[in-house]
Amino acid sequence: MKKSRFFLGIAALAILAVLLFVFVPSKQGWQWLPSGVRVRVFAVTTGTKHHIDFPTRSWGDHYRKVFSRPSSIHFSELISRPHGGTGAVTNSPSIVIWFQTDRFVSYDSTLITADGQRYRTSGASGPTTDGYAYTGMQFPVVPAEKTLHLEATFEGKLFRFEIDNPTYRLPH
Numbered sequence: 001m002k003k004s005r006f007f008l009g010i011a012a013l014a015i016l017a018v019l020l021f022v023f024v025p026s027k028q029g030w031q032w033l034p035s036g037v038r039v040r041v042f043a044v045t046t047g048t049k050h051h052i053d054f055p056t057r058s059w060g061d062h063y064r065k066v067f068s069r070p071s072s073i074h075f076s077e078l079i080s081r082p083h084g085g086t087g088a089v090t091n092s093p094s095i096v097i098w099f100q101t102d103r104f105v106s107y108d109s110t111l112i113t114a115d116g117q118r119y120r121t122s123g124a125s126g127p128t129t130d131g132y133a134y135t136g137m138q139f140p141v142v143p144a145e146k147t148l149h150l151e152a153t154f155e156g157k158l159f160r161f162e163i164d165n166p167t168y169r170l171p172h
Contacts, residue, residue, distance in 0.1 A: 033105065033155045042100040042134065046142050046167050050096045051087035054134065086126065088136055095143065096136040097150060097163060101125050109137050109152040114145040142167055 030038040043052050066073055088096060095111070106124040113119075119141055125133035137152070148163040 031154075031159055033157060035155055037101055037103045037105050037155070039099055039101045039105060039154055039159075041097065041161055041163055043098040044148070044163060044166050045096045045098065045136075047093055048090050049087070050090070050094075050136065050138075052098050052134070052136075054086070054132070086134055086136075088138060090138065090140075092140065093142050094138055094140050095148070095167075096138045097148070098134060098136050099125070099152075101133045101135070104133055105135075105154050107135065107137065107152055107154050109150060111137075111139045111141070111143075112149045112151065113141065113143045117141070144168065 029040045031040060032038055045052065097109075097111070099107070104125055106122070108122040109120070111119045111121075119139040121137050121139060123135060123137070125135035137150070143165060144167065146165055146168045148161075148165050150161040150163060152159050152161065
């Protein structure tokens with residue numbers, strides 16, 4: 001009798017842990033804007049052909065979305081998570097810092113290199129895909145420093161980002 005209660009208690013804790021993992025969204029890396037929109041650095045690409053694949057949502061996020069409209073659930077939605085991608089082509093080598101948002105947002109940003117040069121761009125995120133929107137901030141330079149320094153203004157709020165540079169190579 002005591003063993004069965006013990007195992008029942010362990011099973012209940014395991015189920016609770018799984019439910020919390022699946023149904024509590026992660027907010028890691030996100031910055032909040034005054035309107036409640038979230039933004040985060042998603043990826044950095046360099047060269048002349050830039051491409052990103054949209055992330056596959058976590059199973060928890062996926063099931064939250066599927067079960068929020070239970071009248072139209074299809075079996076295929078229970079076993080797969082959709083995703084896609086986007087890209088850009090440039091005439092000369094450049095760096096694109098990709099941001100992910102959960103709604104449409106406009107931006108004004110400046111990339112500051114180690115020698116003090118400033119490269120400015122502005123624009124807006126594209127349409128949402130599976131609940132997220134993406135924007136690529138393109139700069140006509142490929143900095144060599146280890147960390148990229150970006151100042152970005154979203155909805156009038158200034159954010160400063162320090163981003164690992166994928167083109168950085170240790171000196172020999």
